[in-house]
Amino acid sequence: MSHTARTQGPSEHMGRRTVVTGGAGFVGSHLCRALLAAGDSVVCLDNLSTGRLRNIGDLLDRPRFTFLNADVVEPFAISGRVDLVLHLACPASPVDYFRMPVATLRAGGHGTYNALSLARDKGARFVVTSTSEVYGDPLVHPQREDYWGNVNPVGPRACYDESKRFSEALTVAFRDEYGVDTGIARLFNSYGPDMRGGDGRVVPTFIKQALAGKPLTVMGDGSQTRSLCYVTDTVRAILALAGSYETSPVNIGNPHEITMRELAEYIITLTGSASPVRYVEAHPDDPQRRRPDIGRARRVLDWEPEVRLFDGLKETIASFTPAGDLSAV
Structure with a gap:
């Protein structure tokens, strides 16, 4: 167990109440599904601008x-x-944030302020999911959390x-000025089942094109890199961060x-x-290399990814086929 892990208090013993x-x-x-499996009560807040009710359809009667x-x-x-506020609300795919730039900025500004205010008022732990995009087109490789x-x-x-x-700056400001218990998770290219086929991210785009027999559209010469982390590994890391006392940003991704x-x-x-x-033709400002240094996650969360790319892609491809059966491909 990490030296930053929390000891179990009364609310954890009874089951946390978590807002996502x-x-x-x-x-x-x-x-949400993992939190319920762990015994939490979950309040899911979403305006469905990019989320889908079908993603949580099996949870609505719980x-x-x-x-x-x-x-x-x-x-x-x-x-x-x-007890816990997990702030994920923000358009996260290029198709969405190119279409809704103001809404995207408001999610990071007003949305983060409102979620932090809830955590402050309730005395709750707060974790924001940030992104590897905070590194831009990086000049250092791999990317560590101390790179600006x-x-x-x-x-x-x-x-x-x-x-x-x-949103990261506002999170730190609430911690410093108001004493809010905060964490920052920098996610690197999560993928897996329940991704929208048309959301513009590389894995669902390639899968949808391949299943339809259409050309796979690779930006530029295809030499740019990404590091893909299967969603169950991402979720495990977010929950580990939520259950820790860590306040510094933590890279969550697969170094492959x-x-x-x-x-x-x-x-x-x-x-x-x-x-x-x-x-x-590549999009302007498309990052050329992307790989996380996960040394901090290993040290403070005792976490590293477990799902191989081969296995994760098989599960993701299966979710795009009729009845979710890869044998149908």
Whole structure:
């Protein structure tokens, strides 16, 4: 157990009451399910602008689960005890934040302020899910938490990058000024079942193209890299951070690095597709290399990813096939 792990108090013994903003989103819905399995009562708050009710459809009738259709950027109230606030509400895919840049910035600003205010009022632990995008197009590799990043504040990705950078700054300010118990999780390219096929992120895009027999569209020459972390590993890390006293940002990701060209070829092989690879013009400010240094997560959370890329991609591909059966591919 990490030296920063919390000892169990009365509320944990009875089962925490946890608020998850953005709980109907991809990572959020997996997180809600894991919290319920751990014995928590969960209040899921989502305005469904990018989340989907189908992601939490199996949870709606659970006695310890409450869904609030609400926008985190507007003031909201949660009655009763709250032990933990997990703030995930923010458009996270390029398709969404290019379409909703102001809403994205408001989620990082007003939304984070409202979620932090809830934690402050309730005396709850607060964890915000930030992103590897705070590093921008990094000039150091791999990326450690003490790297300040190389971000274009007025570029096309700025609405997302700066939203998350501001949410981190606001989180630290609430900790320093008001004594709120806070944590910051920097997620690196999570993937898995329940991703939207058209959300613009690389894994669902490639899978959907391969299953349809269409060309897999690789940006630039495909040499840019990403580090892909299966969603169950991401969720385990967020819960470990929530259960710790760690206040510094923590990278949560898989240090296995893969080029986009290799990923495309891998998915073509796993799906048995005859799709070709087609190279298209890269988006401006597209990061060229992305790999987390997870030394801090290993030390303070006793965490590292367990799911191999092969196994994670098989599960993800299966979720895109009829009845979720990979044998149908």
